[in-house]
Amino acid sequence: MRVVTVMNYKGGVGKTTLTANLGAVAANRGFRVLLLDLDPQTNLTFSFFSVDNWHDQLKDNRTIKQWYGAELPGRDVALADLIVTPERANSVLKNTGGQLDLISSHLGLIDIDLELAARLGGTTTLDGSKRKFLDLHSCLRGALDDSRFSDYDLILIDCAPNFGLVTKTAIVASEQILVPAKADYLSTLGLDYLAGNCAVLVQQFNDYANHKRGTGDYSPIDPSFLGVVFTMVQIYSQQVTLAQHTYIEEVRLNSRVPVLDSKIRNSPRHFGDAGESGVPAMLRATGKDEVVKEFDQLADEVLGALALPSGDHQ
Numbered sequence: 001m002r003v004v005t006v007m008n009y010k011g012g013v014g015k016t017t018l019t020a021n022l023g024a025v026a027a028n029r030g031f032r033v034l035l036l037d038l039d040p041q042t043n044l045t046f047s048f049f050s051v052d053n054w055h056d057q058l059k060d061n062r063t064i065k066q067w068y069g070a071e072l073p074g075r076d077v078a079l080a081d082l083i084v085t086p087e088r089a090n091s092v093l094k095n096t097g098g099q100l101d102l103i104s105s106h107l108g109l110i111d112i113d114l115e116l117a118a119r120l121g122g123t124t125t126l127d128g129s130k131r132k133f134l135d136l137h138s139c140l141r142g143a144l145d146d147s148r149f150s151d152y153d154l155i156l157i158d159c160a161p162n163f164g165l166v167t168k169t170a171i172v173a174s175e176q177i178l179v180p181a182k183a184d185y186l187s188t189l190g191l192d193y194l195a196g197n198c199a200v201l202v203q204q205f206n207d208y209a210n211h212k213r214g215t216g217d218y219s220p221i222d223p224s225f226l227g228v229v230f231t232m233v234q235i236y237s238q239q240v241t242l243a244q245h246t247y248i249e250e251v252r253l254n255s256r257v258p259v260l261d262s263k264i265r266n267s268p269r270h271f272g273d274a275g276e277s278g279v280p281a282m283l284r285a286t287g288k289d290e291v292v293k294e295f296d297q298l299a300d301e302v303l304g305a306l307a308l309p310s311g312d313h314q
């Protein structure tokens, strides 16, 4: 089981689209994939379920809100009990041996995120506040220890465009971080800041974990950056436009976050429907067009880096 968080502070850079479609390509290769929607915007969830179905079947007792919303996350419901298998997407995966499951989100998660952060305060002793920090930040990591998750080859976590406590629990639970970004000034500006904040979180967690060694089960964490994936890239005459090429090279040369070779081009034709069909674009595609090839290359690169080589399950 490999756990990868898909994140960027910047909104609208293609995180959710990438999570759904990378998961879809991996599942289509025969892997068992779980997608975890940690964004209160619930876009990943609505890429698989209609709003009506979500209301009828998931909203009240089958979303991540129930899990994070307990006094301590997970006290009221086991995370694995929230797993659902979206029908429309999985009907396309018949005969592949793959699976694409989901833990869905809820708009109310936004309030819970703030409440969780508030709970970090209010402890008077240093020891108590360190323990609270460790307990809260490692809640998702602990929950993924459940044997029901070890059946999955890959868990992809889609985050909100922020660095709130819920996002931090995803980083603590992950081995790798994937950063979709647009090739423009504002999107590339925040990448080092993001890397810096992740490093601070990891260091603080590990400092506290070392201090608490022997009193709890807090092993150190070491999530690393799989890299930046440029998305919505403008291609003319089969080339990345000069302006975008310049931004990509700038990040490749100067950023502390590595840049993946794969890129995903701008293609409203593939990604314009905002998930209405319930089937990710890469599972709807009939031929090997350029975008399908790009997602294939991305899957090769990501699964290869995770030592989940393509071919194993095909």
Ligand SMILES: Nc1ncnc2c1ncn2[C@@H]1O[C@H](COP(=O)(O)OP(=O)(O)OP(=O)(O)O)[C@@H](O)[C@H]1O
Residues within 6 Å of the ligand: 010, 011, 012, 013, 014, 015, 016, 017, 018, 039, 041, 043, 159, 160, 161, 231, 232, 233, 264, 265, 266, 267, 268, 271, 272, 273, 274
């Ligand atoms: N390669 C692409 N080509 C064209 N449109 C795309 C592409 N990738 C994503 N989009 C579209 O861009 C919009 C934003 O994408 P998406 O929701 O995946 O971004 P996000 O980073 O998850 O956003 P948020 O920060 O709000 O969660 C969506 O309408 C999506 O359909």
Ligand SMILES: [Mg+2]
Residues within 6 Å of the ligand: 015, 016, 017, 039, 043, 044, 158, 159
């Ligand atoms: Mg999103």
